[in-house]
Amino acid sequence: MKLQHYLGGLESLGPVSTETRVFVEEWEKRIFGIHTAMMALSSQLPLPATPSAFRTVWTWADLRKGAEAMNPFDYFKYRYYEKWLGGICGYFVANGYITEEELEARTAEYYADPDKPLPQDSAAPAAGTTIDQRVERYLMEGDSPKSDLDIAPAFKEGDAVHIRNVPSIVHTRLPGFLRNRSGVVETVYPGAYGYLTDTGTDGIGAPMPVYCVRFAVEELWPGNTEPNVTLYADLYATYVATAA
Known part of the structure; x- marks a missing residue:
């Protein structure tokens, strides 16, 4: 996300709280x-x-x-x-x-x-x-985002994909550090999944396929990672495009 609600991948934000209690007060x-x-x-x-x-x-x-x-x-x-x-x-x-x-x-x-x-x-x-x-x-x-709809996925396991840079005027489910990055589809989850409400501008709302995409962290944060580390992210289909 480009919004402050998601801080993953950002640097120099100062000390991180390690509080483990669910309720402090x-x-x-x-x-x-x-x-x-x-x-x-x-x-x-x-x-x-x-x-x-x-x-x-x-x-x-x-x-x-x-x-x-x-x-x-x-x-x-x-x-x-x-x-x-x-x-x-x-x-x-x-x-x-x-x-x-x-x-x-x-x-x-x-x-x-x-x-x-x-x-x-x-x-x-x-x-x-x-x-x-x-x-x-x-x-x-609870509530489940899984739908009964049968929607054919556009990609299969092993496909190289590019992650879109969707608008983020309001809430979005795409981590900011994955925007405009390339990865490989690791898993195509069976079925289709929606979000609990339409997020507004980034395309989530109606059920769609969801992929687990694999990323090499040295490509996400060049020169600032440990070697041989892989990052996996579950992403809605609207965020995933054909690799250039």
Whole structure:
């Protein structure tokens, strides 16, 4: 990606965090829970119907687009789940669940009094009802990008290919360091795969073949790699073109 959300292959970015804990602070669990509930309520899986007022579709791509829309200086300043929170808040504002002014006012209230009780919805269903059941089933079953469509791949194993330099105005699944590079198809995965939502400009959305492409790292980063190292990348067909 050319966006700041993907840093692979970039140099001189300073020290890299080696934090291994999934959740460093308690509030991060709440952000993950909100995201998971939004995913479950958006899912097209045959899950229990719920009385939720959540009426739109939320996907991983929405979360990532929200993070990538941040000013790059802010992006590098905030923690992982703070970026999630920014993406979620932006989504709720954009879809009319709350106004920016209402969100700012509510935020100011809790800055002034962090111990203030959270608002309670008198109409909210009790624990263990259909919303909980839907979220629990979603966590067990998840979403799959695999499609039932039978789409013939354009390349076969061993074919030399060139990686396109697709637009990246919004979220894309192509690592920036592979743009305009050449590789060899290592594996053609059976079936066709889509993305959870159309990414906008780079061609992902509808199901398509996916390839594992092999790259020689000395060609990716000349003069700055260890010898005899190979990199493999799973790439959607829209990114893969015939070698010149």
